[in-house]
Amino acid sequence: DTGVSQDPRHKITKRGQNVTFRCDPISEHNRLYWYRQTLGQGPEFLTYFQNEAQLEKSRLLSDRFSAERPKGSFSTLEIQRTEQGDSAMYLCASSRSSGSCTFGSGTRLTVV
Amino acid sequence: KQEVTQIPAALSVPEGENLVLNCSFTDSAIYNLQWFRQDPGKGLTSLLLIQSSQREQTSGRLNASLDKSSGRSTLYIAASQPGDSATYLCAASTDSWGKLQFGAGTQVVVTP
Numbered sequence: 313d314t315g316v317s318q319d320p321r322h323k324i325t326k327r328g329q330n331v332t333f334r335c336d337p338i339s340e341h342n343r344l345y346w347y348r349q350t351l352g353q354g355p356e357f358l359t360y361f362q363n364e365a366q367l368e369k370s371r372l373l374s375d376r377f378s379a380e381r382p383k384g385s386f387s388t389l390e391i392q393r394t395e396q397g398d399s400a401m402y403l404c405a406s407s408r409s410s411g412s413c414t415f416g417s418g419t420r421l422t423v424v
Numbered sequence: 425k426q427e428v429t430q431i432p433a434a435l436s437v438p439e440g441e442n443l444v445l446n447c448s449f450t451d452s453a454i455y456n457l458q459w460f461r462q463d464p465g466k467g468l469t470s471l472l473l474i475q476s477s478q479r480e481q482t483s484g485r486l487n488a489s490l491d492k493s494s495g496r497s498t499l500y501i502a503a504s505q506p507g508d509s510a511t512y513l514c515a516a517s518t519d520s521w522g523k524l525q526f527g528a529g530t531q532v533v534v535t536p
Binding site: 316318343345347352353354355356357360362367368403405407409411412413414415416417418420 | 428458460465466467468469470473513515521522523524525526527528529
């Protein structure tokens, strides 16, 4: 059990650029979640995968956001045409069905 | 919609004192409730998971209780240490997919 890995740890990008984040969940976990956290707040749910199927997307996930989990393994979260309001910590988590969630260390995005 | 509240937002205690952290939620129909710890700039570490059928969970110096009827959970940390300084977040899962609704957290400082 190597934990949930996220890459990169930090990303600084100019407004209008596209960015992509990667998450490698714990191998035997079939569920994968993306959350976004801003300073002083708890994480907010973005989207959820059961194996390779994306089963729910939050209204927070605008058309500029897309997530994939090919073959039910790693996942990517892409933000197109980034805006300053996208600056946040993006957290990935995984779990077995009905188990506790294990979170990664997050990707901190700064849009300048 | 489930809303999770944590009061107070910040707490400072001298080393050795017991910590009591509160979490309230508006919808009693929860699947489970989790407590997490977050260090500055880091991801979340799961502390305790309480299933909806349980009243409490214990791990070492940590004990968490759940009262669904009153919409409350409490995390007790016995004999606090400076290493317990962190932000503590509670999160309620209100569906079978494991999606979590977080509170904003309580920032704890334990002074030597």
